[in-house]
Amino acid sequence: MDIRVTAEAFDFAAEAQGFSGRLEASGAVVTFSGIVRDNADGTLERMEIEHYPGMTEKALAGIAEQACGRWALEDVLVIHRHGAMRVGETIMMVATASRHRKDAFEAAEFLMDYLKSRAPFWKKEVTSGEGGAWVDAREVDEEALGRWLE
């Protein structure tokens, strides 16, 4: 299990390749990456992500451990950035590896659903000429957790 919280940019392709290269028993790898997208007006200057040092790492590790308890995973990788990022930059990624694809797909979705609403990150969109606006949590993200509770 590899959990990283960092202000530095990272190379998604290199991380995905490194993750796959370390595996021994897996036939399936699922990766997801989240990227800063522009707003509807095309005026996003940057995204600023604040986090809660200490709790963030614990929350991510806890979510990854839950995934490992629930699906047969050989390995899990979570990288999440904080600080300022421009449109097109990679914010975060998860990778999961399992013998067969179903476990890797489901575990990756579970990780994403949980880290969106349960890992202490807060996004702020800064547009040209304005101070910035905190991104509101979406109800659909909270609802997405429901399906894992059954």
Add this chain to the structure above:
Amino acid sequence: MDVLYFAWVRERIGLPRERVETKAATVMELVAELKAREPRYAAAFADISALRVALDQELSDFDAPLDGVREVAFFPPMTGG
């Protein structure tokens, strides 16, 4: 105990963390004490349903006891990913 604020809660109160001496038994009692301090606290805590709380870096709720807790954090719903 240490009280931490994040995102717009931090901005509204105007500081990221502070040391608070309190005899509050629950999170709700601590919130009531903070709200009584100054308008900026009252504004930040006006709508509790818009806030989340963590006790010693674990998500918790507002009726949780503060017994033995060293770090309380208030913040809006999280927006990771």
